[in-house]
Amino acid sequence: MTYCVGLLLKDGMVCLSDTRTNAGLDNISTYRKMFTFEVPGERVILIMTAGSLSVTQTTIARLHEAMDQEPTPESSIMLAPSMLKVAGIIGNTLAQVRLEIDEKLSMSQGASASMIVAGQRRGGGMRMFLIYPEGNFIEATEDTPFLQIGEHKYGKPILDRVVQRETSLSDGQKAVLLSMDSTLRSNLSVGMPLDLAVIARDALQVSSSRRIEAGDEGFRAMSEAWSVALRDGFGRITL
């Protein structure tokens, strides 16, 4: 399983992914699920992936291939004239890879994957898309400024309550980390380390990016402070 979440805020975009991949409970590995593509000052694209590793790795490899071998605005996400077209290329690549792999598997196994794509090109606005396994996609809006893939339910209540378009980038990072914290507690197949990235509005590059390891003291302290705050708040409420 996986949990990835992206926020599209007034001042920029915040993205967080876990790194746990498992084939059964007895075969657990760490794989990066966040991929960045950037030409600073020109365009920045961040992709987060959930689902079958064979599908997501091949999709990312195909995107690289299309960028490197005779790239055209129709095939390369680095040349596409808009973020909408970028989402279209990624969606088509994902759907094609999925179909190819599905043909090798029996119907019952069916591999699939979904992705969050966040980015901005020079002259355009920040945009964030959720791409479904079939290649179609939806976009984050003012009303719904966050997108999630993978094990999304445990971490949704906190996002519903604190994330709005006007939320600061700092609060946005707190919100996704607490959302991840709730998910980590409830689903073993979502696991540390985490990848956290921020793309400030009009920066046209990844503004900050860090990997949070299992023993990270700051994350542990924040998780503990949140537990205390929840229990305090709970204690003050009257039935």
Place this chain on the structure above:
Amino acid sequence: MTYCVGLLLKDGMVCLSDTRTNAGLDNISTYRKMFTFEVPGERVILIMTAGSLSVTQTTIARLHEAMDQEPTPESSIMLAPSMLKVAGIIGNTLAQVRLEIDEKLSMSQGASASMIVAGQRRGGGMRMFLIYPEGNFIEATEDTPFLQIGEHKYGKPILDRVVQRETSLSDGQKAVLLSMDSTLRSNLSVGMPLDLAVIARDALQVSSSRRIEAGDEGFRAMSEAWSVALRDGFGRITL
């Protein structure tokens, strides 16, 4: 969809269920999902149901039938010599009904249901079971003092953080209501009104039971206070 949750606490059991039933998004009804069977001072059994209404209604009807027509300790939950046997009777009835209905449906539709059974008989301890569609079951324990069926993920983080065996009945009611509140916000197919029941230890009857209607002022105030507490706590945490 449905959300039902039961707590097995030191001082008693707390059960909460929603009432929304839907066949598609355009066919929504209100049905009670909490059923009580009691002979005060002798035994009390509370059943909460999730899943296909055709399965759960028929199962409850069969349990009534078995109690009324030549009841035996092997067939009637009101005569069974232990709560374990009660869970066994309910599990067998549920599995049988499911098989019968499945035969009428194509494989792809497959109706199923799950149940939470809470109860105590004179001379025995309080016990709470989660009964799976196949009729097998698990039991709440000291380590895991709550059970959930239906749309359980949104409301689990709050339970994980505040519910322990020693939690008071008053705090237990608060916890299940806040857990339900998070679920109501995130899943349209879980809906008001709610049924809340408490069975105090050794009371051998339902100690209190109330229906919380959509406009309930107390529930609305609690929900709002919880949102404020979450946002306050969130604001005090440093990244």
